[in-house]
Amino acid sequence: MGHQKSRLKHLIIFLLFTIDCFVVQGFTLRSCRISGNKAICSPSKKLKEVPTDIPPTVESIDLSNNKILKLQEGNFIDFPYLTNLDLKQNKITKIGKGTFSRLFSLKTLNLNNNTLENLDDGVFDGLSNLTELRISTNRIETVAPDAFRSLTNLEIFVFSFNQLRTSKQIGLIIKHMPHLTQLHLHHNHIQTFNSSDLTNKPTGITLLDISGNPIKLFQITTNVFPNLTNLNVGNPPMTVAMIWDVPDKAMLAKVDTLDVSRVTMGGSAKMWDLLSTFNTSLVTLTINSMHYNLRTLINKSCSIPTVSTLKLGQNNLFYISSSLFEICTNVTEIVLSKLDRNKLQTVPSAISNLRSLNKLDLSNNSIESLGCNDFANLTLLQYLSLPWNKITTLSACVFQHLPKLRVLQLQGNSLSNISNAFTTHLPNLNLLRLNQNSLTTLENGTFRGLPSLQHLFLYQNRINNNIDRKIFQTFQDLVNLQNLTLANNHINYRRFTPMKHPPFMNLSKLNYLNLQSQHRRGKSKLPSNFLQGLTNLSTLILRNMQLTGIPEEFFIHMPNLDSLDLNSNDLMDISPNLFSPIPNITKLRISDINLRSLDFLTEANLTKLKFLQARKNAFPVISEEIIRSMPSLRYIDLEFSSFICDCDSADFIKWIKKSNQTQVFNAYNFKCYYPSNQKNKMLLDLNVQSCMIDIGFICFTFTTCVNLLFLVASLTYHFMRFQLAYAYYIFLAWLYDRKNKSSQAPSQYDAFVSYNVHDEAWVYRELVPRLEKQQGWKLCLHHRDFEPGKRRPIVDNITDAIYGSRKTLCVISRRYLQSEWCSREMQVASFRLFDESKDVLILVFLEDIPSCHLSPYYRMRRVLKRQTYLSWPGEGPEVHVFWEKLRQALTTKKCVEYPPLWKEICLHNDL
Structure with a gap:
């Protein structure tokens, strides 16, 4: 019994532990969205505090452009993998001690553009692995001595646009940063920069930027910067003569990049003297907005044998003489640009003197035309930048001297005709920018001379080639092109009819094509084979083209398409067959196209789709079938859709809250549009519990009922199986009696003998000879009198035999008590006894059986034994008495002779 209890206890424990009771937190966030491993907390909400629902597994958090006022301990307590934290452009006035103490993995921290005024001791405790710290554009004037004590691994420190005033303050900061390599302190209020105030030992600083400070004295008297390679002391906020005091030039012997823009030295x-400090190491020199004779300054600069890059921006140059750069034989890069401060109207002829030049920047000037010899002698030039000038046309000979040119930038001019400028001469050109000009047509062979071109930008022009002109074959020669941008032009087609000569037929290497925003009146269509030949295309942008439809075979030519943008068109409905040729697509944008349903997704087979943007549409419901059709989905944007707030949205709401795979962007701000009484209420605030079929509860109820039923059945079988069997056969006997009572014939036998097969020897040796041969009774025996081959249940045979005999004689032994069929025979006979009030049951015990061995089947029999039962004596004189009593039992009429009321009393008294 104890073993059974133990097993039951273990079973209950097992069942309890197999019921998974846990809370699943959805992937949808209230204030942020997740992109990769980065949490981007949208500035549109202008957060005033750090959100609490950011997943702890993110590696980067962007909280920039919000209204956070303060940071305190507890804001960032559970981010073990966080390496980047961006808090720029908030209104942070105070950082509490211990705020970052749990960010052990943080590498980069950005606190730019806040309103911090001071930094207390230990404010950065816990950031021992931080390598980059930016605190620019604050109001910091005082810094506690141990504010930066934990930043022992810091490499980049940006502390610009604050209010530091002395180099001693700088020393208090960098003393805690033994691994510092970049120190940015531009635009503070430092007037004296003295190396002796910083530290008494060498540092690893390679970049020092103290530009924009009103420095009156720059003094290096100790070897603090033995590794310095980049020094910027330019752009002081006012005209103040700076004293340069570097007695030992060896202390700055490694500086190769120097910026002294706007610096005045008193002569x-x-x-x-300043420039000569770097006479053996200087490579790049920036001298923008200088107040000296530019020719003299350039000549002195170029006399430094190591200088190869000159930046001369913002010097108000209208004209440069042809001899200006005569001695600059080693210069390979020159920049004559910057915000209209240089106003060159032609390419300076002096440029031709720079035969080693490989990079030339003439952006932001007023150049109106390019001549055939403007770039003569620049055979080594690889980079030419001419954007934001006033160039209107290009002649065929402009680039004839630039065989090695790789990058050409002509954006932002007024080009309307490029003639034959690109039909020859530029075999190595890799990138060409012609965007933001006034080009209206591109004819065949325009780019014939650009076999190596990979990136072509033509957006924001007026290109209006139409299928009817049959000349849109411009790109057939660009066999290596990978990136083509034709956005914001006037390209337009009116029908789906296939083109005879598709424009991109030879661009088998193109992987990016942008055709968005074609500004033509009226709706647009695209020929069904418009994109034929783009077998390697991975990104296609067709946004805002006013498309009214897309042929089902449109994408058949691009099996490798990965990203598709159809935003801002008039498609209204999309056929699922449209996506059959592109089953590998992972990013789909279908916002603002008047979609009335997303049901097409259920048949589109987009099983690899990870990103879906479908905002600003008219579908009211996202069904469970739609959700299941995108098993790989990680991000979905459905903002500004017309959601219906009733039970039809129950599955969608439940999915938003429970999905730990898919992020539903800004779901907590989804608003109801229907019905009218729910309009402008929040979708996720809708109570849909009454709509849902609680499968979990149903399963719980069902399994509970099954378990209880099993338990009741088991207990019933164990404790009452005999009573149930008894009741069953009593019921069968009752049915038989009810059926045959009115037509009952005289008994065929005097007695039916019920015995076990193991007692058959005694029956045939003793009972049958004595009762049939000597006393003349007619007995019914199983094996002898049951009709052979009778196609009826055995129970029916037993019932017929008992009701066909006057009495039933049960030969009882231990074997008999264990026999199922014997018990059934006794049960039928017992029912006949009660039903007919006749003494029809005779019990003969062949052996003594203790009452404790009698099963529940025979509790009634034990009572009946008091009335009529016999025990077989075995041997001796009692045998004759036994047979005589048996004869009397077979002939007695006892209770049957009384009237009906007394029959029952008689039977009960005998019991």
Whole structure:
């Protein structure tokens, strides 16, 4: 019994532990969205505090452009993988001690553009692995001595646009940063920069930017910067003569990049002393907005044998003489640009003197035309930048001297005709920018001379080639092109009819094509084979083309398409067959196209889709079938859709809250549009519990009922199986009696003998000879009198035999008590006894059986034994008495002779 209890206990424990009771937190966030491993907390909400629902597994958090006022301990307590934290452009005035103490993995921290005024001790405790810290554009004037004590691994420190005033303050900061390599302190209020105030030992700083400070004295008297390679002391906020005090030039011997823009030294001789400090190492020199004679300054600069890059922007140059760069034989890069401060109207002829030049920047000038010899002698030039000038046309000979040119930038001009400028001469050109000009047509062979071109930008022009002109074959020669941008032009087609000569037929290497925003009146269509030949295309942008439809075979030529943008068109409905040729697509944008349903997704077979943007549409419901059709979905944007707030949205709401795979962008701001009484209420606030079929509860109820039924059945079988069997056969006997009572014939036998097969020897040796041969009774025996081959149940045979005999004689032994069929025979006979009030049951015990061995089947029999039962004596004189009593039992009429009321009393008294 104890073993059974133990097993039951273990079973209950097992069942309890197999019921999974846990809370699943959805992937949808209230204030942020997840992109890769980065949490981007949207500035549109202008958060005032750090959100609490950011997943702890993110590696980067962007909280920029919000209204966070303060940071405190507890804001960032559970981000073990966080390496980047961006808090720029908030209104942070205070950072509490311990705020970052749990960010052990943080590498980059950005606190730019806030309103911090001071930094207390230990404010950055816990950031021992931080390598980059930016605190620019604050109001920091005082810094506690141990504010940066934990930043022992910091490499980049940006502290610009604050209010530091002395180099001693700088020393208090960098003393905690033994691994510092970049120090940015531009635009503070530092007037004296003295190396002796910083530290008494060498540092690893390679970049020092103290530009924009009103420095009056720059003094290096200790070897603090033995590794410095980049020094910027330019752009002081006012005209103040700076004293340069570097007695030992070896202390800055590794500086190769120097910016002294706008610096005044009290005379050109002192400026030359400054430049001579770097006479053996300087490579790049920036001298923008200078107040000295530019020719003299350039000549002195170019006399430094190592200088190869000159930046001369913002010098108000209208004209450059042809001899200006005569001695600059080693210069390979020159920049004459910057915000209209240089106003060159032609390409300076002096440029031709720079035969080693490989990079030339003439952007933001007023150049109106290019001549055939403007770039003569620049055979090594690889980079030419001419954007934001006023160039209107290009002649065929402009680039004839630039065989090695790889990058050409002509954007932002007024080009309307490029003639034959690109039909020859530029075999190595890799990138060409012609965007933001006034081009109206591109004819065949325009780019014939650009076999190596990979990136072509033609957006924001007026290109209006139409299928009817049959000349849109411009790109057939660009066999290596990979990136083509034709956005914001006037390309337009009126029908789906296939083209005879598709424009991109030879661009088998193209992987990016942008055709968005074609500005023509009226709706547009695209020929069904418009994209034929783009077998390697992975990204296609057809946004805002006013398309009214797309042929089902449109994408058949691009099996590798990965990203498709159909935003802002008038498609209304999309056929699922449209996506059959592109089953590998992972990013789909279908916002603002008047979609009335997303049901097409159920048949589109987009099983690899990870990103779906479908905002600003008219579908009211997202069904469960739609959700299941995108098993790989990670991000979905359905903002500004016309959601219906009733039970039809129950599955969608439940999915938003429970999905830990798919992020539903800004779901907590989804608003109801229907019905009218729910309009402008939040979708996720809708109570849909009454709509849902609680499958979990149903399963729980069902399994509970099954378990209880099983338990009741098991207990009933164990404790009452005999009573149930008894009741069953009593019921069968009752049915038989009810059926045959009115037509009952005289008994065929005097007695039916019920015995076990193991007692058959005694029956045939003792009972049958004595009762049939000597006393003349007619007995019914199983094996002898049951009709052979009778196609009826055995129970019916037993019932016929008992009701066909006057009495039933049960030969009882231990074997008999264990026999199922014997018990059934006794049960039928017992029912006949009660039903007919006749003494029809005779019990003969062949052996003594203790009452404890009698099963529940025979509790009634034990009572009946008091009335009529016999025990077989075995041997001796009692045998004759036994047979005599048996004869009397077969002939007695006892209770049957009484009237009906007394029959029952008689039977009960005998019991």
